[in-house]
């Protein structure tokens with residue numbers, strides 16, 4: 001695929017620092033959902049990637065399982081100020097899913113079963129920074145945390161990690177998602193404390 005790289009936006013934490021500004025370490029794994037948990041069966045699950053010219057690529061559950069997976073261990077940072085260190089996931093890198101997708105688009109709008117949406121630059125899904133995950137802590141991903149599959153983009157605030165992920169639309173122009181259109185920051189880098197518009 002053709003990507004014009006404008007460099008990595010995320011600021012690296014200072015050596016040894018794991019808490020971004022304004023965050024605290026949570027115990028447990030809070031659940032934050034804007035609506036009820038949609039119950040999505042693996043047998044009817046489908047992920048689609050749609051390009052700016054309307055071409056659609058789809059994977060059913062078996063196709064996702066057939067792809068090489070990775071086991072990222074990452075820290076999570078929620079805009080409500082909790083962070084969780086060392087979470088263990090299994091999933092498929094977006095680099096794998098997008099390898100054969102031809103696009104000149106620079107923007108992505110991620111959609112979920114249940115209607116949630118979130119936007120981010122396409123480059124933030126690439127280069128080992130994002131996964132479609134289906135396992136957490138060695139178990140199937142629980143429905144309340146986005147199972148059967150969720151996007152994981154740990155270098156941005158956790159609202160960008162769409163639970164119950166269903167589609168990724170690659171777009172020529174940026175389109176704000178659910179939280180981005182009600183005042184949350186368009187990009188959401190926890191290290192630059194980009195919580196709200198204007199931060």
Ligand SMILES: Nc1nc2c(c(=O)[nH]1)N[C@H]1C(S)=C(S)[C@@H](COP(=O)(O)O)O[C@H]1N2
Pocket residue numbers: 029030031032033034035078079112113114116144145146158159160161162163164
């Ligand atoms: N589909 C969907 N994804 C979502 C949300 C949501 O309401 N719906 N909430 C977001 C927010 S604000 C956060 S903080 C995280 C919470 O993930 P968790 O419930 O697994 O902790 O999911 C994000 N992904």
Ligand SMILES: [Mo]
Pocket residue numbers: 032078079080158159
């Ligand atoms: Mo959140």
